Amino acid sequence: MPLPGWKSSQPNQLPGVASAPRIPVLLPLPLAAGAYDYRIPAGLSVAPGDFVVVPLGGRELVGVAWDGEPDPDLSERKLRDIAGVMAAPPMTATLRRFVAWVAGYTLSAPGAVLRMAMSSPAGLEPPPARAGWQAAPGGPPTKLTPGRARVLAALAPGQVRAGPDLAAAAGVSPGVIRGMADAGLLVPALLPPGLAFDPPDLARPGPVLGPEQDAAAAALRAQVASRDFGVTLLTGVTGSGKTEVYLDAVAECLRQGRQALVLLPEIALSAQWLERFRKRFGVDPALWHSELGSKTRARTWRAVAEGEVQVLVGARSALFLPFPDLGLIVVDEEHETAFKQEEGVVYHARDMAVVRARLAKASIVLVSATPSLETLNNVESGRYHHLDLPERHGAAGMAVVEALDLRKFPPERGRFLSPVLVEAIKKTLARGEQAMLFLNRRGYAPLTLCRACGHRMRCPNCTAWLVEHRAQKRLQCHHCGHAEPIPPVCPECNAPGTLTPVGPGVERVVEEATALFPDARRIVMASDTIPGPAAAAAAAAAISDRQVDLIIGTQIVAKGWHFPGLTLVGVVDADLGLAGGDLRAAERTLQLLHQVAGRAGRAEAPGRVLMQTFNPDHPVMQALVSHDFEAFMSAEAAGRRPGHWPPFGRLAALVVSSEDEREADRAARDLGLAAPRAEGVEVLGPAPAPLALLRGRHRRRLLLKARKDVQVQSLIREWLARVVLPNSVRVQVDVDPVGFM
Incomplete structure (x- = not known):
């Protein structure tokens, strides 16, 4: 067929x-x-x-x-x-070269990358023609009812209008339109194709920029107007107006007649960003994220390909849309790990965005208050330009950040909030201001164990503890989705009533806050309670309209929100994320906590941040207290440079997996024996991955570490070609890994 x-x-x-x-x-x-x-x-x-x-x-x-x-x-x-x-x-041709480049760099099959560029097969089909009505030839009869006369008056000669639109314009019911068609006064005709998206209004005045903002915006406009490739890092403290500055570059791109793409780490949660765009350009941008329905995806894909979409805002997959003339890419919050795709084709959208901009001769702006060490190294080496906004815009000043030593001010027994933090929240609420509690951990408790025998409830498919979600009365794995009811007895020793939650999740913080601040109007912002754009917009509106006193959330609350009434942020566990052997653990913790801290004091009232920690002398805590991000990153670079760790060397991970544990061990051993041996190259492993069992597959990891000048892709191709593995074994290659799970 x-x-x-x-x-x-x-x-x-x-x-x-x-x-x-x-x-x-x-x-x-x-x-x-x-x-x-x-x-x-x-x-x-x-x-x-x-x-x-x-x-x-x-x-x-x-x-x-x-x-x-x-x-x-x-x-x-x-x-x-x-x-x-x-x-x-x-x-x-630009997109075809990009597909080939990504496939070669990530060691993926070209067809797998092409699939991302053909993400809406329905968009390949022309949109169906829509039927409407036009006046019958020969002119109207002399006698017409008032309603019918208004319908014909609403139709210019030769004009075609949709039935509902025509009825509304004439102030008649749809039955009048049908009756005129039966009488031969209206004849069916095809509607002309309309625009799928309204064009942005470039005549609207932008916001008033300060001198530093204006200088940065002028530099970005000049780069865009050059119609050539260039990378610019735009930094600035939270609230310094980075978004307004790069929207000026977007406007210049549109004046050049080219298309602009803005990548956001959490597009489905960016209601306030979209409101800023509407104020600047008078229309909504085209959107691209996983929450879109198939019809909207097809319409958007086609409109992008035909050049109708002038500005698109999307998640990382938007990078593979068929822009015919891309003039500007903006990667907002460039340090975010959400830009790394870990399944299928494993790629980092920030890095691939730079490649796509180069192929398209487009400008690219990387935006962050706490840029990654990789990006800072590119600035230092002269590959990227750098613009900085060191002060908050308007009257807002930087929040005061304090490390709250839990060794000196511990919570009461069975609780997780220090009395110092509790008292600060009470005073904040008493002044009529808003407060926030942040804990980057979903659920009620991260671990459930038996008090009688010590048994820990773990996932049958993954090397992970089951997280208690008390409201749903279930235990859940956040890696594979496995869920089971909370058992009445211990599955190991059959003791009744001995299963105990250990440690706090955000639900447990809500429980404690409810007891401590019973009159406070609360809202919980976590992926379990904010499932998509509509819920995010409703939550943001409720907070901005001062219908909420206390915000309790996970990392969702760090995503660029602007709440003028929020003056106090309490971090329940600032040490969370520092443990383990992750190369970037300290850097990521600093970036996340800096974002969270940046929610406080964004208007006239001063902001305060209290970080509960058992290690107030840790470099991360000291950098946050002193607002000295540069010194921290310099020390981080000094620690990585001697060992040729990224960004001063190359890494590539090979994760071997199989449903059979012995088969995974044999395959990993064979790959280890065949590992490349060359100057400036070291292979670590094989060893069990931190998540040694994931979704029912046993995982072993090898890590190739090389000097910066080593071309790791060719080494890995030759390495894999030397080993014959059974079809039941998978090897996932991750060039430039950002996580090590």
């Missing part, structure tokens, strides 16, 4: 006739072979970038006519004909 939206070929190839032209076609499948050659039948025109329908096995698939020369040694008998060409804008 033919697919809609494509032109069928009329193959007339006869046996013995000279070979027809052929072209490589890349299919959106994780096939190691890459593109396959197909024959172009007579009467069909196919060029690189065309979306084509081709046979594969017993089915038809949509792929992309690819670049490169077909294999001249491939027998004509093995070729199959292209079945048709889709009526869609071809994939640009």
Whole structure:
């Protein structure tokens, strides 16, 4: 059965006739072979970038006519004909080069990367024509009811309008429209294609910028106007106006007639960012994230490909949309690990955004109050420009940050909030101001154990404890999703009533806050309670409208919110995240806590941040108290440089997994024995991954560490080629890992 939206070929190839032209076609499948050659039948025109329908096995698939020369040694008998060409804008040469580059860098199958660029197959089909009404030829009769007269008056000569729109304009019911059609006064006609998205209004005045903001905005506008590649790091304390500055660059991009892409780490939670955009440009931007329905995705994908979308705001996958003329990419909160995709094609959207900008000759702006050490190193080496906004915009000053030593001021027995923090919250609420409690841990308790035998409730599929969610009366694994009811007896010793929650989760903080501040109006901001854009917008509105006194949340509350009435932030466990052997543990903890602290005192009232810690002398705590981010990052760099750790060296992780533990061990051992041995290269492992069991698969990890000048991709390709592994074993390669689970 033919697919809609494509032109069928009329193959007339006869046996013995000279070979027809052929072209490589890349299919959106994780096939190691890459593109396959197909024959172009007579009467069909196919060029690189065309979306084509081709046979594969017993089915038809949509792929992309690819670049490169077909294999001249491939027998004509093995070729199959292209079945048709889709009526869609071809994939640009820039995007095809980007797909190939990402595949090569991440050691992924090109078809797996192509699948991300073809994320809305329905967008390849032309939008269906919509029916409307126009006045019948010959002019109206002399006698008309007032309603019918108004309908015809609402139609200009030759104009086509949709039935509901026409009825509303004339002030009549839909039945009047149907009656006029039956009487021959209206005839059906196709509506002209309309714009899927309203264009931004560049004539609207932007916000009044301060001198430092204005200078930074002018520099970004000049870079965009050059219509050439350039990377700029835009830094500044929280509340310094970084968003307003880069929106000025977006406006310049639109004046240049090019498209702009803004990547946000949590687009579904960015209600306040979208409100700022509306104030600046008078319209909503196009959106791209996982919460969109299939029809919206198809409409947006097509509008991007046709150049109709001028500004798109999206999550990391938006980087693979088919922009025909991308002039600016903004990566907001560039340090966020949410930009790293850990499944399928493993890539970092921040780094790949720089590559896409280079291929498109576009400007790219990386934005952060606490940029990553990798980005700072690129600034220091001269590869990136740097603009800084050192002060908060307007009357707001920086919040006072204090490390609250839990050894000196411990919580009461069975509680988790220090009396010092409790008293500060009471005084804040008494002044009519808002307070926030932050704990980056979902659920009620991270561990449940038996008081009688010590048994710990763990996930059967993962090396992880089950987290208690008391409101739902269940234990849940946050890695694989396994959930089970809280058992009435210990599954190990059968003792009744001995299972005890250990440690606090955000639900337990809510329970304690309810007891301590019974009159405070509370809201919980966690992924369990804020599932998407609508819930995030409602929560933000409630807080801004002062319908909430106490905000309690996980890392969601750190995502760029602006709450003018919030003056106190309490961090329940500032040490959380510092434990373990993660290379970037201290850097990430600093970045997260700095973001959380930045929610306090963003208006006239001064802000205060109290961080509960057992280690107030830790460099992270000292950097936050002193607001000396630069000194901390300099010390962090000094610690990594001698050992050639990133960003002063290269890392690549190979994670071997199998449902059979012994098979995983054998495969990892064989890879370890075949590990490359070269100057400036070291292979660590194999060893069990920190999550040695994940979703029922046993995992072993090898880590390749190399000098900065070593090309790790070619080393890994040769390494993997030396070892034959069973099909039941998977090897996931992560070049430049940011996590080590």
